[in-house]
Amino acid sequence: MSASIHLEATLFSGQSFAWTQQDGIYQAVLNQELVSFTEESFHTVVSSNPQLRHYFDMDWEYEKALSHLSSLDGHLSEAIQSYRGIHILNQDPWEVLMSFLLSQNNNIKRIRSMYQKLSEVYGAHIEGPWYAFPRPQHLQGVTQRELRALGMGFRAPYLLDAIQNHAILAGIPLLSDQKASEELQTIKGVGPKVALCILAFAYHRQQAFPLDTWMLKVMKTYYPGRDASYFAPYAALAQQYLFHYERTQGGRS
DNA sequence: GGCCAGGCCCCAG
DNA sequence: CTGGGGCATGGC
DSSP: OOOOOOHHHHHTSSSOSOOEEETTEEEEEETTEEEEEOTTTHHHHHHTOHHHHHHTTTTSOHHHHHHHHHTTOHHHHHHHHHHTTOOOOOOOHHHHHHHHHHTTTOOHHHHHHHHHHHHHHHSOEEETTEEOOOOGGGGTTOOHHHHHHTTOGGGHHHHHHHHHTTTHHHHGGGSOHHHHHHHHTTSTTOOHHHHHHHHHHTTOOTTOOOOOHHHHHHHHHHOTTOOGGGGTTOHHHHHHHHHHHHHHTTTOO
């Protein structure tokens, strides 16, 4: 059993936009159900629930991966020391697809608020202020005008194309990384970077190494001339540490 | 109040 | 194949 998961760094490092944290309570709707826990109750809540165990990826080889990555270089080792316990979640592919369509030329705060907006307007009501993220069938018939009125901006047509072609997602597990990426990119608004985020955060492909503006800066500064292969076979996990570290303290005075 | 954000589309060369 | 403008919006 792996040591400890770093809940805050895992849930707020830009791989999921479903979570809130207030007064020490983490909450989100998963599988049409409200999930709540604190740092103290997390293990009790999760260990008795196989679906949550899988969602939080509690049985993967994090010890082995971190031991390897820490040996690579000082910068990565520092990022790992700072946030040891980041897990890569096994999220629903549909929600990850939609989330990262929203992500382009956008910031994490606003991605989260747009995700919540779609949930409140089109998703099933769960309880109190909580809504599930809408399934594709809940979004049939939605128009571009509606989506733009909700503030989705130029991403509206991309969301519509994803709604029409969501069936692509079911076939992704059968494909190689390369073929899977090409298949995802047949959806409008999905380019190389968004495809890699989907492969990493929904399909747990460890070779996926998405490069956004932050990661481009990291690579230029600390890893000139290198690429994902340097971090193999744990590129996705390395990327998540480097991304989060850069956005929080790394490089800041 | 301008700059920037987990980019991509589209069109020129 | 590569480069660069345009794109909606709001947080800061």
